[in-house]
Amino acid sequence: MSQVFFFSYAGNKNPLTGIRRLFERSAFESMIPEGKPVAVKLHMGELGNIRYIRPVFARTVVDIIIKRGGKPFLFDTVANYPGSRETKEKYLNTAAKNGFVEASMNAPIVITDDMDDLRTIQIKNPIGGCKLKEIKVPAEIFKSSCLIVLSHVKGHELTGFGGALKNLGMGCVSTETKRAQHAVNAPIFAAEKDCNECKKCVDACPTHMLEIADGRPRKKPSVECTYCGTCFFICPSGCWVWPPGSREKLQIYMAHAASAVLSPYRGKVAFVNFIQDVVSYCDCAAPSGNPIVQDVGIAFSFDPVAMDKASLDLIDKSPVIPGSTKIMPPDILGKMHHTSSLVQIETAEKLDMGTTEYKLVAV
Ligand code: SF4
Numbered sequence: 244m245s246q247v248f249f250f251s252y253a254g255n256k257n258p259l260t261g262i263r264r265l266f267e268r269s270a271f272e273s274m275i276p277e278g279k280p281v282a283v284k285l286h287m288g289e290l291g292n293i294r295y296i297r298p299v300f301a302r303t304v305v306d307i308i309i310k311r312g313g314k315p316f317l318f319d320t321v322a323n324y325p326g327s328r329e330t331k332e333k334y335l336n337t338a339a340k341n342g343f344v345e346a347s348m349n350a351p352i353v354i355t356d357d358m359d360d361l362r363t364i365q366i367k368n369p370i371g372g373c374k375l376k377e378i379k380v381p382a383e384i385f386k387s388s389c390l391i392v393l394s395h396v397k398g399h400e401l402t403g404f405g406g407a408l409k410n411l412g413m414g415c416v417s418t419e420t421k422r423a424q425h426a427v428n429a430p431i432f433a434a435e436k437d438c439n440e441c442k443k444c445v446d447a448c449p450t451h452m453l454e455i456a457d458g459r460p461r462k463k464p465s466v467e468c469t470y471c472g473t474c475f476f477i478c479p480s481g482c483w484v485w486p487p488g489s490r491e492k493l494q495i496y497m498a499h500a501a502s503a504v505l506s507p508y509r510g511k512v513a514f515v516n517f518i519q520d521v522v523s524y525c526d527c528a529a530p531s532g533n534p535i536v537q538d539v540g541i542a543f544s545f546d547p548v549a550m551d552k553a554s555l556d557l558i559d560k561s562p563v564i565p566g567s568t569k570i571m572p573p574d575i576l577g578k579m580h581h582t583s584s585l586v587q588i589e590t591a592e593k594l595d596m597g598t599t600e601y602k603l604v605a606v
């Protein structure tokens with residue numbers, strides 16, 4: 244059984260006090276290596292998104308690391324879709340607009356892409372039909388001898404729920420590996436839908452692989468799809484759909500990638516889940532929706548499986564905000580996105596990343 248330390252927001256308590264208390268109570272502070280780099284992984288938000296982790300939360304974690312003699316840096320990878328984080332330059336610009344700069348964080352902001360050194364990690368003994376053979380991870384992250392993963396808990400169009408496992412499996416890997424995972428959910432044109440030939444998908448496709456033929460878009464076989472999903476999201480008529488079962492497959496792939504990322508860090512990694520601003524869509528979306536349950540609190544664990552399972556359970560117990568959704572617990576986020584969020588958690592458990600059996604320790 245794993246411990247999940249939990250700071251509840253009930254009673255108007257200060258979240259910054261909560262972060263400090265979680266680090267003290269878990270004794271993670273003593274694991275921070277003196278004089279060595281410490282990576283703080285987080286999503287710094289798409290431009291226009293307002294639900295990402297507040298900069299002051301990340302700054303509080305940075306201050307804790309510095310106080311213990313560590314050398315923190317904030318870390319993320321570029322996105323696999325056109326937008327405000329698709330290149331390092333754009334991401335740094337967006338991070339700055341969202342409040343993450345060295346001056347405010349007291350730590351450098353490091354964004355990597357596939358031009359940086361990458362480390363290849365083999366996937367051993369895949370389960371659940373995962374066909375990933377290897378993943379690539381920016382070598383930058385491995386300069387750190389200990390890793391702190393800050394995750395905003397929210398919904399996701401494809402994985403139902405996004406927390407610590409998603410932050411590891413999708414957020415810590417190269418663009419090539421993101422694409423290898425997203426290949427399972429390449430959007431398909433639904434023949435029964437009425438395409439009005441507006442060409443929005445054609446014009447927005449970053450690889451220019453779409454063209455209109457016979458009154459509908461078709462993929463040019465000579466051009467490669469990046470599985471960015473732009474055609475799906477941009478179509479005003481809902482003509483693009485995800486392949487059946489792809490939401491579950493993506494969760495299975497993501498859990499494998501998360502396990503591989505974590506393999507060099509066993510025993511030197513901590514997860515902090517911010518269970519607040521629990522909206523339907525992820526921090527890549529702008530807008531990502533309004534909260535669907537009352538803000539819950541902050542959780543901390545050394546076990547990402549227990550961490551995400553506890554977060555889902557805490558969301559289930561939090562009162563639904565009237566008027567936000569008619570869907571009822573359990574797993575509101577999964578049901579909202581026509582999947583079960585447990586797929587990623589149970590796959591990660593089978594991959595020996597942790598356990599769904601946990602004990603909540605109030606701090
Ligand atoms: S076809 Fe769709 S998923 Fe593929 S690259 Fe173009 S926009 Fe992205």
Ligand code: SF4
Binds near residue numbers: 445460482483
């Ligand atoms: S965006 Fe939708 S409606 Fe417009 S051309 Fe593409 S498939 Fe047709």
